[in-house]
Amino acid sequence: MTEPTETTDPNYDGAFDAIVVGAGLAGSAAAITMAREGLDVIAIERGSSPGAKNVFGGVLYTPTLRELVDVDDAPLERYVAEKRFSMLTPEDETAVSMRPGAWHEEPHNDSYTVLRGEFDEWLAEQAVEDGTVLVTETTVTDLLRDERGTIVGVDTDRPNGELRAPIVVLAEGANSLVTERADLKETADRSDVAVAVKEVLEFPDTEGAIEQRFRLTDEAGVSYHYFGEGAVGDAFGGGFLYTNEDTVSVGIAYRISDAVDRQPKPEETLNAFKSHPAVAPLVRNGRTVEYTAKTIPEGGPDAIPDLVHDGAVVVGDAAGLVLNNGVHLEGTNMAIESGYHAGRAVAEAIEAGRVDAAALSSYPEHLEGSFVVRNLERYGWLMERAIEDRDLLFADLPRAIADAGEEYFRIDRDPKAVHAENAKERVLETVGGWTGAAKLAWRYRKVVS
Amino acid sequence: MSAQPSVPDVDNATLEDRLYTVKYEDPGDSHLDVKVPGFCAERCDTDDCIDVCPAGVWQQTDDGVPQIAYENCLECGSCRFACPLNNVVWEYPENGAGVTYRHG
Ligand SMILES: Cc1cc2nc3c(=O)[nH]c(=O)nc-3n(C[C@H](O)[C@H](O)[C@H](O)COP(=O)(O)OP(=O)(O)OC[C@H]3O[C@@H](n4cnc5c(N)ncnc54)[C@H](O)[C@@H]3O)c2cc1C
Ligand code: SF4
Ligand code: SF4
Numbered sequence: 001m002t003e004p005t006e007t008t009d010p011n012y013d014g015a016f017d018a019i020v021v022g023a024g025l026a027g028s029a030a031a032i033t034m035a036r037e038g039l040d041v042i043a044i045e046r047g048s049s050p051g052a053k054n055v056f057g058g059v060l061y062t063p064t065l066r067e068l069v070d071v072d073d074a075p076l077e078r079y080v081a082e083k084r085f086s087m088l089t090p091e092d093e094t095a096v097s098m099r100p101g102a103w104h105e106e107p108h109n110d111s112y113t114v115l116r117g118e119f120d121e122w123l124a125e126q127a128v129e130d131g132t133v134l135v136t137e138t139t140v141t142d143l144l145r146d147e148r149g150t151i152v153g154v155d156t157d158r159p160n161g162e163l164r165a166p167i168v169v170l171a172e173g174a175n176s177l178v179t180e181r182a183d184l185k186e187t188a189d190r191s192d193v194a195v196a197v198k199e200v201l202e203f204p205d206t207e208g209a210i211e212q213r214f215r216l217t218d219e220a221g222v223s224y225h226y227f228g229e230g231a232v233g234d235a236f237g238g239g240f241l242y243t244n245e246d247t248v249s250v251g252i253a254y255r256i257s258d259a260v261d262r263q264p265k266p267e268e269t270l271n272a273f274k275s276h277p278a279v280a281p282l283v284r285n286g287r288t289v290e291y292t293a294k295t296i297p298e299g300g301p302d303a304i305p306d307l308v309h310d311g312a313v314v315v316g317d318a319a320g321l322v323l324n325n326g327v328h329l330e331g332t333n334m335a336i337e338s339g340y341h342a343g344r345a346v347a348e349a350i351e352a353g354r355v356d357a358a359a360l361s362s363y364p365e366h367l368e369g370s371f372v373v374r375n376l377e378r379y380g381w382l383m384e385r386a387i388e389d390r391d392l393l394f395a396d397l398p399r400a401i402a403d404a405g406e407e408y409f410r411i412d413r414d415p416k417a418v419h420a421e422n423a424k425e426r427v428l429e430t431v432g433g434w435t436g437a438a439k440l441a442w443r444y445r446k447v448v449s
Numbered sequence: 450m451s452a453q454p455s456v457p458d459v460d461n462a463t464l465e466d467r468l469y470t471v472k473y474e475d476p477g478d479s480h481l482d483v484k485v486p487g488f489c490a491e492r493c494d495t496d497d498c499i500d501v502c503p504a505g506v507w508q509q510t511d512d513g514v515p516q517i518a519y520e521n522c523l524e525c526g527s528c529r530f531a532c533p534l535n536n537v538v539w540e541y542p543e544n545g546a547g548v549t550y551r552h553g
Contacts, residue, residue: 046541052549053524116553137545157543175526177541188530195527197503199467200552247552256531260497267503271461284457290552291467293503293525 016042016133016165017350019154021140021178023050026316026335027171028123032068033343034169035130039350042165043124043132044156046139051120054173055198055294057240057249059223060119061333062110064340069126071107075118077244078221079108082214085327086278088230088239089395092402093278104220113221113242113249115200143168143182143312150355151182151311166355167346168312171339174295176318184314185305191257192299194237194324197266198251200244201286210243213282219245225329228398230276235263236390239273240329241282250274250283253296253324266293296331298324300380301373308360313342321372325379325386334372341366378446385443392431400430464505468521476546479519481506481528482538486514493534501531524548 018034020027023045034041047053059080062071081103086095103109128134144153144162153164170179174193179185203209214222226239237254252270254263263269274283297303297320304320307313315321316335323330345363349355367373386393404423431437462470483489490513498507504521507528524547529539541547 046545048545048549051553052545053547054553055525055550056553117551120553139541139543139545157541175524175529177539187535190530190533193527193530195501195503195525195531256501256527259501259527260495260531261500263500265500265503267464267467267505271459274459274461275456277456280457280459284459286459288462288467288470290470290550291462291523292471292550292553293523293527295526295530 013162013164016040016163018042018167018169018346019044019163019165020132020169020171021154022046022170022172022318023124023127023134024054024120024171024173024316024335025123025332026318026339027169028120028127029065029068029336029339030169030171030315030343030346031124031127031132032130033340034346035127035132037343037347039347041127041132042163043127043134044138044140044154044163045124045134045136048137049121050124050134050136051117054116054120055196055292056116056332057198057242057251057329058113058116058332059111059242060114061330062107062112064333064337066107066110068336068340069123073122075114075122077113077115078216078219079103080111080113080223081108081216081220082222084222084224086224086226087398087401088226088228088276088278089399089402090230091277092399092406093230094398094401094405111223113223113244115244115249140172140178143178145311149310151309154178166311166350169339169342169346170312170314170318171316171335172318174297174317179305179314179318184309184312185318188297188299188303188320189257190260191255192297192303193256194253194296194298195256195259195266195293196251196253196296197270197291197293198249199270199286199288199292200290201248201250201283202246202289203248203286206285209285210246210248214243216243225327226273226279227394229395230278230398231273232269233263233272234391234395235259235269236387236394239279241279247289248283248286250279250286253329255298256295296324296329297322298383300383301376302380304373304376307342307364307367308345308357310356313346313360313363315339315342321376323375323379325382328375328379330375337370337372338367341370381446382444389443396430397427400427468504471523472549472551473520474546474549475520476542476544479517480540480542480547481517481519481522483514484536484538488534488536489514493536495533497531497533498528498537501527503527522547
């Protein structure tokens with residue numbers, strides 16, 4: 001184990017303009033931005049290295065990252081050449097798949113699979129190269145305030161571990177103990193948080209398994225999302241499968257409020273998903289090289305806490321900035337974007353010799369104008385509706401569509417028109433006839449507008 | 450041809466084997482606890498902490514106060530959100546101890 005830098009060094013106190021809590025995506029993006037603006041930055045990470053405690057699906061989205069670092073240098077696994085969305089009943093699969101030719105070209109739609117252990121360490125290294133001081137194996141336990149209530153630093157689990165600086169950037173992720181303890185955020189309701197489990201699989205006995213099973217060459221990869229009863233029972237959530245260079249990431253995520261009463265344990269739900277007839281052929285003979293678990297904030301725009309305080313900003317998952325609505329599972333780009341805007345705002349405030357919330361307000365202003373808040377608001381309603389309609393959307397409709405597909409393509413001696421009519425009837429009966437279908441279309445019209 | 454095409458067997462590793470894949474350093478004592486044991490015993494009959502945990506940390510006991518196998522913990526945080534009585538004490542293991550993921 002590498003010897004961690006001691007934060008007890010008295011020279012540290014007051015030596016920094018900003019303290020970053022957590023060297024994940026949001027924290028490192030903020031550190032890079034601030035260091036480039038000439039600030040003295042220290043990042044405190046609880047893992048033995050950045051990424052050592054981090055888990056995601058996943059696909060890293062890189063539009064903002066590209067502005068900050070040389071993405072070609074990063075430890076990327078594969079670019080996403082195919083996106084596929086499947087509805088699973090317990091027996092059937094009905095899927096939509098996209099393989100646009102353009103995704104094979106740089107910059108590959110800014111979507112790459114990565115593994116966080118390696119990637120986060122690399123990103124933090126970029127921050128260090130820009131002058132950030134990185135301290136690992138150190139957990140921030142609380143915030144320090146002055147008599148006026150302004151946040152003036154952090155306390156850590158190191159002996160005499162207090163550290164002071166004008167600004168604290170809270171980038172601690174979904175399990176935001178420090179932000180909550182400091183009363184900057186309420187603990188999320190369990191219906192606004194998903195539990196996720198994931199396995200990384202390798203295929204030692206099946207040469208070329210990934211290329212063959214997913215129809216891939218070179219550095220192309222896939223992102224598969226699954227919904228419906230066959231994925232996560234009657235919980236609200238879904239399954240995912242991503243290809244890495246030599247491994248496959250497979251997992252599930254669903255709301256904690258469902259995990260406690262509608263579902264077998266997460267581990268068993270994962271087993272059932274992997275054994276689904278549509279998934280098993282893709283993961284068979286896989287050897288588990290790692291099993292991981294994490295939470296995902298999914299409270300949407302209403303759950304975003306105040307982003308700026310006197311002496312502090314909140315970024316990334318700690319601020320609930322994740323879009324997880326079934327179709328999209330995006331937090332990486334929002335973490336990086338928020339870290340970037342926060343970093344800029346901190347630099348401006350320090351330059352102006354101020355640390356109060358008002359002086360930091362360009363961060364929430366820029367974030368509101370960016371895709372982060374706009375996407376969250378755009379899809380916030382979708383989550384609410386989808387939860388109200390969950391039985392229809394995740395169980396009844398997938399079954400009806402699978403049946404309808406089977407009927408539509410049925411080969412027998414009846415004319416095709418009969419099958420088409422039957423198929424239509426099967427779907428209509430589930431959604432409540434043409435009136436029901438029209439109502440449903442109206443309810444979800446904004447998905448495509 | 451057989452009528453029912455066989456779904457290939459997926460050999461799912463046991464929870465024990467899964468947990469073995471994760472590098473772990475024992476912090477020495479538990480970073481998890483319950484605030485008021487009496488709440489678990491008398492006011493909670495759902496055991497949501499047990500149901501949500503992907504690592505089998507929380508275990509049923511006769512007296513209704515769950516036993517905590519903290520060394521299995523993957524530090525996901527789910528039990529903290531799951532407990533309806535907000536009765537879970539949850540700290541990070543000190544100085545980076547606990548799990549270290551290689552892939553993540
Ligand atoms: C299963 C799963 C699948 C996902 N899939 C995708 C996907 O495919 N695409 C996508 O875009 N997003 C995905 N997401 C969301 C995405 O992972 C997050 O939005 C993103 O990681 C948030 O970054 P962050 O920097 O805010 O937090 P994190 O990445 O969680 O980083 C927080 C950092 O802070 C450190 N830390 C925490 N507390 C302390 C403390 N007290 N002291 C010191 N250090 C601390 C942690 O160790 C960590 O390094 C997924 C999430 C999960 C859980
Ligand atoms: S859910 Fe909470 S109250 Fe109930 S047994 Fe678990 S910790 Fe105790
Ligand atoms: S943090 Fe996660 S793994 Fe650890 S005890 Fe709680 S639910 Fe289980």
